[in-house]
Every structure is written in structure tokens, then in C-alpha cells.
Amino acid sequence: MNEGKLRKLLELFSDSDLEEIEVQHSFWHGTRIRLTRSRAPSPVAPAAPMPIAPAPTAPTAEPAPAEKTDDGLHEVLSPMVGTFYRAASPEADPFVSEGDRIESGQTVCIIEAMKIMNEIPADVQGEVVEILVGDGQPVEYNQTLFKIRPS
Numbered sequence: 001m002n003e004g005k006l007r008k009l010l011e012l013f014s015d016s017d018l019e020e021i022e023v024q025h026s027f028w029h030g031t032r033i034r035l036t037r038s039r040a041p042s043p044v045a046p047a048a049p050m051p052i053a054p055a056p057t058a059p060t061a062e063p064a065p066a067e068k069t070d071d072g073l074h075e076v077l078s079p080m081v082g083t084f085y086r087a088a089s090p091e092a093d094p095f096v097s098e099g100d101r102i103e104s105g106q107t108v109c110i111i112e113a114m115k116i117m118n119e120i121p122a123d124v125q126g127e128v129v130e131i132l133v134g135d136g137q138p139v140e141y142n143q144t145l146f147k148i149r150p151s
Contacts, residue, residue: 074124076146082113084133100128126150
């Protein structure tokens with residue numbers, strides 16, 4: 001990851017309400033970055049002003065926690081805008097399929113945003129009842145991706 005992309009990532013993170021972000025590139029690049037917001041923010045002075053092309057505005061609110069709907073199913077929501085992928089590569093098996101039992105924290109999909117592959121974990125354990133997005137399809141912030149029957 002070059003310095004410009006890193007600065008842009010830092011700016012997007014600082015302008016958002018996200019508590020944590022983790023970036024992992026493929027093993028070819030070997031890049032791994034993890035940013036965690038401290039509970040008591042400390043003032044940070046910018047190194048030097050740099051011109052940056054206008055970036056998409058970050059959501060002003062933290063992603064709403066996945067909710068249970070009237071049907072008793074838990075919804076896994078997209079934490080960002082991007083492209084939805086069911087597997088780590090076109091040749092790989094999907095992370096999950098309908099009917100699979102999953103654990104809390106298990107990766108259920110990848111959302112690509114700004115050339116960064118973001119693994120999306122399940123926030124409950126249970127059975128995948130429905131996958132609402134097709135592979136390679138664009139997703140919106142807070143869009144329902146999966147429905148899970150909690151156990």
C-alpha cells in the first residue's frame with residue numbers, strides 16, 4: 001500500500017464513527033493494517049496538509065447492530081458500501097451457504113471497498129437461512145446481506 005492510499009485510509013477512518021478497521025491484502029502483497037479507535041481520543045496533529053481528491057462521505061452514524069425482524073431471524077447488515085463476494089477467490093468455495101451452521105465471528109463474506117477486501121464476520125451463531133445478495137453485486141451501507149436463525 002503506498003503512502004497516498006494509507007493517508008486516505010487514515011483520513012476516512014478519522015472522519016467516521018467506526019471503532020475499528022482491519023485491512024488485509026492478498027498474500028502477494030503481504031499488507032496488513034489494523035486501526036483501532038481508543039476510548040479516550042487524544043489530539044493528533046496532521047504531519048502536513050496534503051491535497052486529496054474529494055472522497056465519498058463516510059456514514060455519520062455507526063452501523064446499526066444487526067436486528068431481529070418479525071420473523072425471528074437475525075439480519076447481518078453491510079457495514080459499508082462496496083461489492084459483495086461470497087468467497088475469497090473465484091475458485092474458492094463460498095464462506096457460507098444457505099443451511100450452514102455458523103459461529104459468531106466466522107467470516108460470512110467479503111466486501112470490496114476502494115480496492116480493499118474487508119472480511120465480514122457473523123455477529124451471532126446459528127443457521128444461515130437466506131443469502132440476500134448475489135456474488136459480485138454492489139451493496140449499500142446497512143443493507144441486509146444474510147438472515148440467520150440464532151441458536
